Amino acid sequence: MKASAGGYARANDVPHALQLLALAGAAGRILAGGQSLVAAMNMRLSDGDMLVDITRIGALRGVTDTGDSLHIGALTRHAEVGTDPLIRTHAPLLTEAVHHIAHAAIRNRGTIGGALAHADPAAEFPACAVALGAVIHAEGPEGARQILAEDFFEGVFTTALAENEILTAISVPKADAAETQIMEEVARRGGDYALTGLCLVRRAAGHRVAVFSAGPAPVLARAAMAALDAGDIDGAVAALQAELDPPSDTQASAGYRRHIAGVLLRRAVERSGGQGA
Amino acid sequence: MTLAFSDRIDVALVVNGEPVEARVPAGQHLVDFLRLELGLTGAHASCEHGVCGACTVRVDGQAVRGCLMLAAQADGADVWTVEGLTEAGGSADLQAAFVDRNALQCGFCTPGMIVAAEDLLARGGVPARAEIRAHLSGNYCRCTGYEAIVDAVEQVARTRAGKGTA
Ligand SMILES: Cc1cc2nc3c(=O)[nH]c(=O)nc-3n(C[C@H](O)[C@H](O)[C@H](O)COP(=O)(O)OP(=O)(O)OC[C@H]3O[C@@H](n4cnc5c(N)ncnc54)[C@H](O)[C@@H]3O)c2cc1C
Numbered sequence: 001m002k003a004s005a006g007g008y009a010r011a012n013d014v015p016h017a018l019q020l021l022a023l024a025g026a027a028g029r030i031l032a033g034g035q036s037l038v039a040a041m042n043m044r045l046s047d048g049d050m051l052v053d054i055t056r057i058g059a060l061r062g063v064t065d066t067g068d069s070l071h072i073g074a075l076t077r078h079a080e081v082g083t084d085p086l087i088r089t090h091a092p093l094l095t096e097a098v099h100h101i102a103h104a105a106i107r108n109r110g111t112i113g114g115a116l117a118h119a120d121p122a123a124e125f126p127a128c129a130v131a132l133g134a135v136i137h138a139e140g141p142e143g144a145r146q147i148l149a150e151d152f153f154e155g156v157f158t159t160a161l162a163e164n165e166i167l168t169a170i171s172v173p174k175a176d177a178a179e180t181q182i183m184e185e186v187a188r189r190g191g192d193y194a195l196t197g198l199c200l201v202r203r204a205a206g207h208r209v210a211v212f213s214a215g216p217a218p219v220l221a222r223a224a225m226a227a228l229d230a231g232d233i234d235g236a237v238a239a240l241q242a243e244l245d246p247p248s249d250t251q252a253s254a255g256y257r258r259h260i261a262g263v264l265l266r267r268a269v270e271r272s273g274g275q276g277a
Numbered sequence: 278m279t280l281a282f283s284d285r286i287d288v289a290l291v292v293n294g295e296p297v298e299a300r301v302p303a304g305q306h307l308v309d310f311l312r313l314e315l316g317l318t319g320a321h322a323s324c325e326h327g328v329c330g331a332c333t334v335r336v337d338g339q340a341v342r343g344c345l346m347l348a349a350q351a352d353g354a355d356v357w358t359v360e361g362l363t364e365a366g367g368s369a370d371l372q373a374a375f376v377d378r379n380a381l382q383c384g385f386c387t388p389g390m391i392v393a394a395e396d397l398l399a400r401g402g403v404p405a406r407a408e409i410r411a412h413l414s415g416n417y418c419r420c421t422g423y424e425a426i427v428d429a430v431e432q433v434a435r436t437r438a439g440k441g442t443a
Pocket of ligand 1: 030111192194327
């Protein structure tokens with residue numbers, strides 16, 4: 001099948017993109033890396049879109065050190081996230097995540113902002129954002145605002161972003177000196193979406209665990225985190241399995257996903273060097 | 278500042294070293310543009326949702342999915358297809374290795390495989406077989422079972438790194 005776009009316009013900067021979105025109304029659609037959107041258009045899952053191509057907005061690309069956190073522009077591509085030295089040093093979870101995302105040619109164009117805005121329940125970056133306690137930056141006609149990652153992902157392909165807003169960046173707190181950040185996932189083949197995946201962050205303030213592909217949005221597993229803080233790994237696995245309510249679909253059953261989540265938590269704790277707390 | 282959307286977009290790009298100017302439909306992807314407008318039928322439009330890799334072409338030095346990039350987005354880009362790589366001769370050793378090793382049968386995936394493999398080979402050194410597999414994981418081949426393709430890429434990596442053939 002072939003895509004049918006309603007129209008295409010190239011935005012020069014964020015205000016221009018916002019004007020274009022306003023002009024297009026309900027048909028307006030941001031085009032970033034296109035690695036999900038153009039696929040959906042080709043399959044006619046998305047039809048008649050008025051495309052606002054933001055890929056030439058230089059201000060939305062790149063990584064900067066802002067003191068306590070890293071500011072990562074929405075248009076920073078997966079491949080760039082994977083090789084960026086600041087990210088490797090201060091947010092290594094994102095570096096590791098890139099190895100699990102799709103294939104090289106897709107990582108060369110897909111953007112972190114696109115992956116966050118798209119909010120696929122099986123995607124890696126949304127879960128990383130939740131695990132790291134990241135902040136999402138958005139800009140709309142009423143100005144700029146910041147949304148905590150935990151509050152950003154609302155459901156399958158659904159976020160707190162309004163239709164007339166653009167996701168401009170994500171900022172992630174820098175890891176503290178002794179912090180460990182680990183991603184574990186199970187997929188059928190390298191590059192496939194995860195059947196279930198898990199992020200573990202162990203920092204001075206305590207553990208953070210986020211699970212993906214086990215529900216409509218990434219799950220911050222608070223009961224498991226509390227058990228890990230108390231040094232109780234068996235308790236954490238039991239708590240994690242109790243707080244997940246994964247779907248059964250053609251890829252995996254709910255029971256399998258719940259089981260795998262427990263296995264991944266044990267693997268992650270082991271890699272992080274023990275029981276923590 | 279223009280506030281206009283268009284359903285046909287003017288683009289100027291360089292394809293296989295030749296400047297090209299065209300007016301493209303808003304929804305046309307790059308590989309259809311290359312095939313239907315320029316007659317470059319090496320890259321294939323197959324699954325058209327990024328899964329099979331048969332449409333892989335080189336844009337601004339990087340392997341990308343030709344089906345997941347709009348032709349309109351290629352304004353100003355430097356695009357190479359298997360036709361251009363063949364003519365320029367830089368991939369002749371890789372193409373010969375594919376033939377020697379029986380790394381192709383029907384040939385449908387081969388143009389995409391060549392572009393994807395060159396993306397890896399461009400990094401230099403001799404990648405481990407697991408790395409070659411990972412790099413080509415987004416390119417389907419329904420004939421060879423991949424073993425021969427990994428052989429061919431590994432052999433060329435060794436030769437280019439000056440370490441002789443395997
Ligand atoms: C074969 C294949 C395998 C894949 N495997 C994985 C995988 O394993 N894990 C994974 O995480 N992803 C995977 N992906 C998806 C890939 O990571 C995409 O790049 C990503 O989901 C979307 O990013 P994009 O920049 O391409 O966005 P686009 O496709 O351009 O846009 C996606 C959606 O987000 C919106 N959007 C984009 N940017 C913004 C913005 N800045 N502000 C507001 N809205 C915006 C668009 O309007 C659109 O609705 C895969 C894709 C393919 C084709």
